[in-house]
Amino acid sequence: MTEADLVHLRRCVELAGAALADGDDPFGSVLVLADGTVAAEDRNRTAAGDQTRHPEFELARWSAENLPPPERARATVYTSGEHCPMCSAAHAWVGLGPIVYAGSSAQLTAWRSEWGAPPSPVAPLPVGAVAPGVAVRGPAPELADDLRALHRQAFERIG
Incomplete structure (x- = not known):
């Protein structure tokens, strides 16, 4: 990880904290253009019952509506947690560039298992x-x- 990566990933963790504070699962994501400009950011918005309101999916949709394909391909999505299969597919379908994540699906699965x-x-x-x-x-x-x-x-809140 570069220092620039960590700056963006820390912002993702801040967004995840904001999601948690608002009753959502703690996930946050930032879309960064090739020149380093933050183009968009979002956080999980699933508390109302729509489990597709992941920030990675929202950024994929935003990029498809706002960026030409070559710019999407050069953009990086930073995210607090590794994309789920739904978000991975959306990311690939719209042609976004690299994904940089703070925590892996394997880590989250292990933590959740540990907590029951x-x-x-x-x-x-x-x-x-x-x-x-x-x-x-x-x-x-x-x-x-x-x-x-x-x-x-998040687990203690619902567990």
């Missing part, structure tokens, strides 16, 4: 299993404790 949480209704596949052409970097060990704490709070 029920398994996800969707298989926790890594991005490469769903979108093999997308370059991926992560996890960021520097942020593992912060992510674990956010997800623990």
Whole structure:
């Protein structure tokens, strides 16, 4: 991870904290253009019952509506957690560039298992299993404790 990567990933963790504070699961994402400009950001918005309101999916949709294909291909999506299969597919379908994530699906699955949480209704596949052409970097060990704490709070709230 570069220092620039960590700056964007820390923002993703902040957005995840904002999602948690608003009753959503703690996930946040930032879309960064090739020149380093932050084009868009979002956080999880699933508390109302629509489990498709993931920030990664929203950024894929936003990019399809606002960026030409070549610009999408050069953009990077930073995210607090590795994309789920739905978001991985959306990312690939709109032709976004690399994904950089703070925490992996494997980490989250292990934490949830440790806490006795029920398994996800969707298989926790890594991005490469769903979108093999997308370059991926992560996890960021520097942020593992912060992510674990956010997800623990979310589990305790509903568990």
